[in-house]
Amino acid sequence: MYRFLLSRQWVILTLLGLVMIPVMIRLGFWQLHRHEHRVANNKIIAAALKAPPxxxxxxxxxxxxxxxxxxxxxxxxxxxxxxxxxxxxxxxxxxxxxxxxxxxxxxxxxxxxxxxxxxxxxxxxxxxxxxxxxxxxxxxxxxxxxxxxxxxxxxxxxxxxxxxxxxxxxxxxxxxxxxxxxxxxxxxxxxxxxxxxxxxxxxxxxxAGRTPTSPALIPEPDHSSIGPHLAYAIQWWLFSAMVPVGWVVLLRRERADILAARAKKAAEEAPREPEDSVPAAAGT
Structure with missing residues (x-):
């Protein structure tokens, strides 16, 4: 029933999924580390801006x-x-x-x-x-x-x-x-x-001594935004979870298609019963 898993198409699909899962998990942790770096950076900047010179x-x-x-x-x-x-x-x-x-x-x-x-x-x-x-x-x-x-x-x-x-x-x-x-x-x-x-x-x-014509001061750095990195991390992990789910869905669909094809073939090859002959009416 599952011999189709040994076909070239399914072997490539399975190997691709096995590679994609750890890669996407790693990308998720990479984005998580970027989020943690951003949060820590914001704390450093906030503390520095509040401290006296x-x-x-x-x-x-x-x-x-x-x-x-x-x-x-x-x-x-x-x-x-x-x-x-x-x-x-x-x-x-x-x-x-x-x-x-x-x-x-x-x-x-x-x-x-x-x-x-x-x-x-x-x-x-x-x-x-x-x-x-x-x-x-x-x-x-x-x-x-x-x-x-x-x-x-x-x-x-x-x-x-x-x-x-x-x-x-x-x-x-x-x-x-x-x-x-x-x-x-x-x-x-x-x-x-x-x-x-x-x-x-x-x-x-x-x-002291700045005038309206002096160069425009550099604005205070943003230390409140955390960026999209945490959302990206969650997305990568969701994608990694979707790979095996998608593989199973495709497996079930392939199996259903094979069973349907076999049932149709069996129906076409089944011997047909001869039709009953109708006796001719006798003349009087």
Missing amino acids: VPVETVTHPGYSVPHKDLYKAVSARGHFDTAHEVVARHRTAGAVSSDDQDGSGGQQVGYHVITPFVLDDGRAILVNRGWIDGGDNPYALPKIPAPPSGEITVIGRLRPDETSSETGIRNVKGLPPRQIMLINSTMLAKQVPDPLLGGYLEMVSA
């Missing part, structure tokens, strides 16, 4: 790699801006940033992030992302950059790790126009700034 020089130093636990840590810096070595980061969108430590695409307008070294009182410096400005009509010309507050000031910001292509997906293009960069990275800019650069950079939150 600490002096930046107590958190980072030249060559320092900002760990994940310090993501968006609130810090303060006392010193002055060095506009002589100011640069702009290309192809940055205006809008919110994601909670996965990557620039988001909440806005569609592309422009620049203004990156200005901030020289601390001890002679070291930290890169400060002062915010977003419009890109203008010529992407190869340095845009007009609003001047930062002058003199000795205190800057409050969120600590960010140095950007890399592997973490952000931003390709580090060579041969850019002067004072334009792709990645905000203290190691890459260390040779262009005369003062020792602390590792990482700051997203400026506030500073």
Whole structure:
């Protein structure tokens, strides 16, 4: 009855199902881990945003790699801006940033992030992302950059790790126009700034002397959304459960079709009974 399971079609179908089940289960756990990472990331960001700022020089130093636990840590810096070595980061969108430590695409307008070294009182410096400005009509010309507050000031910001292509997906293009960069990275800019650069950079939150024409501050990162990863995990597990169910349904349908075909064939081959002959009526 079930010899059809040895056919080429059913062997391939069965092997395919046996491969798909563990693959989809694994994909479900992958999405679950992404969900757990997102939730943990949100907790880190929420705690960092609520904490009072600490002096930046107590958190980072030249060559320092900002760990994940310090993501968006609130810090303060006392010193002055060095506009002589100011640069702009290309192809940055205006809008919110994601909670996965990557620039988001909440806005569609592309422009620049203004990156200005901030020289601390001890002679070291930290890169400060002062915010977003419009890109203008010529992407190869340095845009007009609003001047930062002058003199000795205190800057409050969120600590960010140095950007890399592997973490952000931003390709580090060579041969850019002067004072334009792709990645905000203290190691890459260390040779262009005369003062020792602390590792990482700051997203400026506030500073005395800002004006309405100052660059638009980077919005606070989203730390409430958990994304669709948990739903995707459940979907993958449901799909894996549907594979054996579907296999059984197809099996029963195939068996029913075979039985129906056999019954029809048997009916066609069964001998027919001869029809009764009707005697002719005798004439009188």
